[in-house]
Amino acid sequence: MIIEPKTPTGKGPAGWFTGDVWLDVIATPKADGQRANLNRVRFTPGARTAWHSHDLGQTLHITEGVALLGTRDGTVIIARPGETIYTPPGEEHWHGATPTDFMEHLAVYDTSSEPPLGANWLEQVSDEDYNRR
Known part of the structure; x- marks a missing residue:
C-alpha cells in the first residue's frame, strides 16, 4: 500500500x-x-459547470448543500446530501450550487482511451438554463 500526499486544492x-x-x-x-x-x-x-458530457458516464454523490443538475431537454433535478446521480455516457449536462447556498459533491468518472480522456467540455450554461427549475 502507498499513502499518497494530498494534492493542493x-x-x-x-x-x-x-x-x-x-x-x-x-x-x-x-x-x-x-x-x-x-x-x-x-x-x-x-457557481456551476459548463455544459459537458463524459464518454463513459459520471456519478455524482452530493455531500453538502443542494445541487442543481440540468439536461439539454430543460429538466433540472434537485439533489440533496446523501443522494447519488448517474449521468449516462455522452449525455450533455451541467451541475452546480443553488443561488443561495454552497454545494459539494464527489465526482466519479472513468478516463477514456481517446481524447477528451474523460470529459467533453462545451459552452457555458446560460442564466436562462440555470434559472429553469
Whole structure:
C-alpha cells in the first residue's frame, strides 16, 4: 500500500465553470487498465459547470448543500446530501450550487482511451438554463 500526499486544492478553470469552484483530486488511475477518477468539487452559491458530457458516464454523490443538475431537454433535478446521480455516457449536462447556498459533491468518472480522456467540455450554461427549475 502507498499513502499518497494530498494534492493542493485547485480553482476550477474558467472555461469549465461559471463562478468559483474548487477541486480536490482524490484518486486517479495508477496502473495499466485502471480508469477511475474521483474528485471532490465545491461550488460557491450560483457557481456551476459548463455544459459537458463524459464518454463513459459520471456519478455524482452530493455531500453538502443542494445541487442543481440540468439536461439539454430543460429538466433540472434537485439533489440533496446523501443522494447519488448517474449521468449516462455522452449525455450533455451541467451541475452546480443553488443561488443561495454552497454545494459539494464527489465526482466519479472513468478516463477514456481517446481524447477528451474523460470529459467533453462545451459552452457555458446560460442564466436562462440555470434559472429553469
